[in-house]
Amino acid sequence: MDIEEVKKVFGQEADELLVEMEDALLALEDSPADSELINSLFRAMHTIKGAAGIFNFIHIVEFTHPIETEVEKLRTGELSVTPDLIATLFKCRDHTVALVEHAINGEEDITTELKDQGDAILLEFGISASDTDDDVASSDIFPSASSDDYTDRLTESPYKSTELEADCWLISLDFQENALRNGLDPLSFIRYLCRMGNIVDILTLVDNIPAFEVGDFEGCYLKYRIAFKTDATREQIEEVFEFAQDDCTIIIIPSRARVSQYLETIETLTLEDSERLGKILVNIGAITRKELTKALGLQDNDVSTDTQKKRIGDILVEQKIIDQPVVEQAQKKQQQAREQTQSIRVDSDKLGQLINLVGELVTSSAAMKIIVDQHHIDAATEVVAGVEHLVEEIRDIALQLRMVQIGETFSRFRRVTRDVSKELGKKIELVISGGEAELDKTVVEKISDPLTHLVRNALDHGIELPEVRIANGKPAQGKVELNAYHDSGHIVIEVVDDGGGLDPDKIRAKAERLGLVQPDQVLTRAETFRLIFEAGLSTKAEASNLSGRGVGMDVVRSNIESLRGSIELDSELGVGTRITINLPLTLAIIDGFMVGAGKERYVIPLSMVEECIEMGSEEWTENKNRNFINLRDEVMPFVRLNEFFNNTGERITTRESLVVVKFGRYKAGFVVDKLFGEQQTVIKPLGSIFQHLRGVSGATILGTGEIALILDVQGLVQIVSSQNKISSRHSQPQQELQPH
Numbered sequence: 001m002d003i004e005e006v007k008k009v010f011g012q013e014a015d016e017l018l019v020e021m022e023d024a025l026l027a028l029e030d031s032p033a034d035s036e037l038i039n040s041l042f043r044a045m046h047t048i049k050g051a052a053g054i055f056n057f058i059h060i061v062e063f064t065h066p067i068e069t070e071v072e073k074l075r076t077g078e079l080s081v082t083p084d085l086i087a088t089l090f091k092c093r094d095h096t097v098a099l100v101e102h103a104i105n106g107e108e109d110i111t112t113e114l115k116d117q118g119d120a121i122l123l124e125f126g127i128s129a130s131d132t133d134d135d136v137a138s139s140d141i142f143p144s145a146s147s148d149d150y151t152d153r154l155t156e157s158p159y160k161s162t163e164l165e166a167d168c169w170l171i172s173l174d175f176q177e178n179a180l181r182n183g184l185d186p187l188s189f190i191r192y193l194c195r196m197g198n199i200v201d202i203l204t205l206v207d208n209i210p211a212f213e214v215g216d217f218e219g220c221y222l223k224y225r226i227a228f229k230t231d232a233t234r235e236q237i238e239e240v241f242e243f244a245q246d247d248c249t250i251i252i253i254p255s256r257a258r259v260s261q262y263l264e265t266i267e268t269l270t271l272e273d274s275e276r277l278g279k280i281l282v283n284i285g286a287i288t289r290k291e292l293t294k295a296l297g298l299q300d301n302d303v304s305t306d307t308q309k310k311r312i313g314d315i316l317v318e319q320k321i322i323d324q325p326v327v328e329q330a331q332k333k334q335q336q337a338r339e340q341t342q343s344i345r346v347d348s349d350k351l352g353q354l355i356n357l358v359g360e361l362v363t364s365s366a367a368m369k370i371i372v373d374q375h376h377i378d379a380a381t382e383v384v385a386g387v388e389h390l391v392e393e394i395r396d397i398a399l400q401l402r403m404v405q406i407g408e409t410f411s412r413f414r415r416v417t418r419d420v421s422k423e424l425g426k427k428i429e430l431v432i433s434g435g436e437a438e439l440d441k442t443v444v445e446k447i448s449d450p451l452t453h454l455v456r457n458a459l460d461h462g463i464e465l466p467e468v469r470i471a472n473g474k475p476a477q478g479k480v481e482l483n484a485y486h487d488s489g490h491i492v493i494e495v496v497d498d499g500g501g502l503d504p505d506k507i508r509a510k511a512e513r514l515g516l517v518q519p520d521q522v523l524t525r526a527e528t529f530r531l532i533f534e535a536g537l538s539t540k541a542e543a544s545n546l547s548g549r550g551v552g553m554d555v556v557r558s559n560i561e562s563l564r565g566s567i568e569l570d571s572e573l574g575v576g577t578r579i580t581i582n583l584p585l586t587l588a589i590i591d592g593f594m595v596g597a598g599k600e601r602y603v604i605p606l607s608m609v610e611e612c613i614e615m616g617s618e619e620w621t622e623n624k625n626r627n628f629i630n631l632r633d634e635v636m637p638f639v640r641l642n643e644f645f646n647n648t649g650e651r652i653t654t655r656e657s658l659v660v661v662k663f664g665r666y667k668a669g670f671v672v673d674k675l676f677g678e679q680q681t682v683i684k685p686l687g688s689i690f691q692h693l694r695g696v697s698g699a700t701i702l703g704t705g706e707i708a709l710i711l712d713v714q715g716l717v718q719i720v721s722s723q724n725k726i727s728s729r730h731s732q733p734q735q736e737l738q739p740h
Contacts (some may be wrong), residue, residue, distance in 0.1 A: 171193075184220075190202070234285055266280070404444055420460070446559065495579040563583055567580070642673070684700060695712050
């Protein structure tokens, strides 16, 4: 992996950490005392700072290091969570995003604008730029601790003679009474240490020496506490005392710099999901194999039941062999490794290539089946059926690879809701449900912008100010709901608010002024609300920087329809508004239902097909004057595909069938000449020259090499309903397309 790919990984991981930081900040507003949320903030800043140091992104280090220090004060209770502090931390998070993007783009020198923005944010913490530079230089970008923190862990009588340096090892030697009798010379070990490095300080403890009258002058009562500066590893230091293991209690505590190094090393490790904690710590040099063996022995000798035995990490900490933060970091890395084995990063372009190849495989499989049927090769029939089954499974699995949960997209609107609420002086709660619903990654990416516009409209247009809501008998806090669920092979996304709602009379009046409708034109309730999606139509008296200029809702509809989806709006004045979006789960391959009209073949998405009925059936009757049928007391529009597409050639058969389709809450019927049945369909986009075709969303290549058009069901029915409305405008009121 070259340096650019590694930087790309750094950017992806930094992005994930910053998303976690944003989620934690949003949650802290409701739970300011939650220590785990504060720990999430610290982990984000600490990890990004450490990784940035590896790549020498000094500007990221200089900014994140003091922020990490301030968050550490939250952990220790020196600072408390306040709305102003959270607002400043949001600025820190956003500025870190900008710094990471700047670094990933390969720009070495930070811009003056970015530098000034960072300095302004730090000043809100009372930190000047010069303080930051000195702090980073002195700490070498790693967190520091006082010398007493380390000496207190060795003895109740800490070093008093000197301030320990950050890169000193701390060694505790407690010789047993028989050490001298067994031929050990305590001073020889100290002299040997001098060959390996520099003894910065040494403390001899005499509290264990007995009174002169009762003392054994052949016994050893010496205890040493040594501050040792060296480049040697832990294992090399341990080897010095190899022959004293049975006659001396030895504790080796790494330097502060070493602890920071362990933390950083763990962060960069690539682990197997089954890798044991002890092996991880040995591999990074945090403990030695002998220390691990000793800890495992203590674990085996634990008299507790198997389900209550202490974990190896807890034993290592209790024995003062290792620091708790190092164990926690290793355990966190273990958990990440287990999660990562369930998923891997795959380039989206490669997935796209795979989907295209699977599509070609589907077409080739269909062609093979046709050839076998035409030549009556009975011996190959079973093989072809097996291949079809395998291709279908490969297709489903390939499509699932590109399926992602929509919850991540929904979660981004928590920040939008918070910021807009504060800007407008409103109290708004965002309620998310159905985030686990999955759909194609391409659809998720393209639906993000339309959803953003709809949510902002709900926050700005929909939810009233607190005093207005209270006056109308509503709670001061408004509510916006985002919901997603699967329905008939589609995904339905709902944006619901409990705000003031839309006034259909105002919409109608504005549409007449713009010339979108005629004064004598009869519109149903649904058609009136559908005018909202026309360009330039807005019912808000004053435009703001959020919405209200009538620009955007037409783009929202256009973007959704380009995804072969539909959007509907329903509202009740004073109660609220509900916007419903129907989208296909994938844009690449679908299960289709093939029909024939004249000599042409058409494909209807199978998920939309409700039932098929023979023409002349007593179950339905046709209105000859208008294209509506009554199917078992359900009135719905229908269209003859032959007439709509002007197929003037010879018909396949004189019999006709009705295919009942359903999209969202609506039903309609297509009259066709022949039913060919189910067909795996690879969707091919139409070229720009065919973009004017109405009622068609794409095409597919059949096994015979012929082309079949894929019907745009919702668009087709809307066109037919509109034509019916025009033809009967001056006769009787148009019957509205009824939801079911």
